[in-house]
Amino acid sequence: xxxxxxxxxxxxxxxxxxxxxxxxxxxxxxxxxxxxxxxxxxxxxxxxxxxxxxxxxxxxxxxxxxxxxxxxxxxxxxxxxxxxxxxxxxxxxxxxxxxxxxxxxxxxxxxxxxxxxxxxxxxxxxxxxxxxxxxxxxxxxxxxxxxxxxxxxxxxxxxxxxxxxxxxxxxxxxxxxxxxxxxxxxxxxxxxxxxx
Amino acid sequence: xxxxxxxxxxxxxxxxxxxxxxxxxxxxxxxxxxxxxxxxxxxxxxxxxxxxxxxxxxxxxxxxxxxxxxxxxxxxxxxxxxxxxxxxxxxxxxxxxxxxxxxxxxxx
Numbered sequence: 001x002x003x004x005x006x007x008x009x010x011x012x013x014x015x016x017x018x019x020x021x022x023x024x025x026x027x028x029x030x031x032x033x034x035x036x037x038x039x040x041x042x043x044x045x046x047x048x049x050x051x052x053x054x055x056x057x058x059x060x061x062x063x064x065x066x067x068x069x070x071x072x073x074x075x076x077x078x079x080x081x082x083x084x085x086x087x088x089x090x091x092x093x094x095x096x097x098x099x100x101x102x103x104x105x106x107x108x109x110x111x112x113x114x115x116x117x118x119x120x121x122x123x124x125x126x127x128x129x130x131x132x133x134x135x136x137x138x139x140x141x142x143x144x145x146x147x148x149x150x151x152x153x154x155x156x157x158x159x160x161x162x163x164x165x166x167x168x169x170x171x172x173x174x175x176x177x178x179x180x181x182x183x184x185x186x187x188x189x190x191x192x193x194x195x196x
Numbered sequence: 197x198x199x200x201x202x203x204x205x206x207x208x209x210x211x212x213x214x215x216x217x218x219x220x221x222x223x224x225x226x227x228x229x230x231x232x233x234x235x236x237x238x239x240x241x242x243x244x245x246x247x248x249x250x251x252x253x254x255x256x257x258x259x260x261x262x263x264x265x266x267x268x269x270x271x272x273x274x275x276x277x278x279x280x281x282x283x284x285x286x287x288x289x290x291x292x293x294x295x296x297x298x299x300x301x302x303x304x
Contacts, residue, residue, distance in 0.1 A: 017273035021266045028265070032257035045261050052265040056272060101239045125246055144212075144247040165214075172208040173201065176243055 001067045009068055013060040020059070023068070024052060030069065031076050037141045038080035040130055051079045066155055073146075073156045077138045101180055128178040132171050139164055140171035207233060211240035 001009075005026075011019030031051050035044040054075055062071050129137055135157070142153045153164040203226070209215050210223040227233045294300050 015273050015276055017266075017270040020269045020273075024262060024265050024269070028257035028262045029254060032261075033255055036255055045258065048257065048261060049265055049268075053268065056269050101235050121246065122250060125250055144244065145251045147251060169205045169209055172212070172240070172243075173204045176204070176208065176239060179243060180239065 001064065005068055006064065009059060009062060009064070012056075013062070020056060023055075027069065027072055028052075030072065034073065034076045034141060034146065035080055037126070037129065037145050038077070038137060039083055040126055043083055047076075047079055047083050050083075051076050054079065070152065070155055073142070073148075074158070077142070077156060081134050081138060124179065124182075128175055131178055132174045136167045136171035136174060139167035140175065143168045144172075203233075204236070207236050208240050211237050212244060 005023075008019045008022050012023055028048070031048050032044060035047040035051070038044075039047055051072075055072065058075075062068070129140070132140060138157060139153055142148045142156060143150070148156070150161050150164050150168075153168070154161040157164060157167075159167075206215070206219070206223055207227070210220060210227075215223060227237055
């Protein structure tokens with residue numbers, strides 16, 4: 001954490017709204033991006049506002065043991081996990097006889113070189129993500145969408161590194177099953193058959 | 197069924213490049229054995245590319261929302277200061293009233 005950021009945090013903790021405004025401006029994209037990926041666009045803004053209210057109220061409890069962004073990630077993830085959400089437990093995912101496979105995308109639809117992706121594919125990805133069990137989703141977002149290390153993820157989620165790895169792994173598998181089924185828009189199954 | 201989930205996860209970890217050397221070799225052996233497993237690994241790779249492309253996008257927080265949050269903080273800070281001021285003033289008045297009525301206990 002930079003000296004300037006530490007100073008802003010200390011000032012905000014003393015009730016300085018100007019310092020807090022600086023922190024909001026600097027980190028609002030991080031909070032919004034994570035909320036968007038955790039909850040989808042309809043709930044992301046409300047969650048963001050809730051996150052900043054919590055940050056304002058509890059910034060004096062920030063001890064500086066981790067970086068401010070790690071702490072902010074934690075507040076954001078916890079807020080999103082508590083938010084109203086559609087939960088599809090992994091147990092209800094049915095693994096069919098055949099292993100899940102994603103069809104090869106057509107060239108026009110998907111072009112990693114140009115980092116373009118059709119709106120439809122993005123929506124599909126985000127919708128599938130919403131159906132992954134919340135803690136697995138959080139770990140998956142932090143790992144594959146935020147690009148954090150397992151050490152950072154375990155710090156944010158306050159779980160051992162092994163647990164963070166397990167959650168990412170399960171989240172990845174659940175995502176693949178959901179995307180392969182192409183039913184990310186609706187609640188899937190309800191049947192048991194997955195690994196507990 | 198549990199074994200199938202384990203296999204699914206292992207191939208996912210392989211596609212993400214997260215396996216140790218020995219485990220990666222073992223998984224490659226599994227991939228070489230079955231076409232289904234190879235297709236699964238390819239599917240994972242596709243999904244991970246999809247995610248990495250999505251990760252490169254950085255949606256910006258709506259300006260109106262950011263301003264709303266900041267306004268709220270200013271209002272909260274103002275109310276907090278006003279509360280401190282008013283309660284301080286109140287305490288002073290009560291102190292003065294107590295003194296006026298002669299109710300303050302005498303110091304020994």
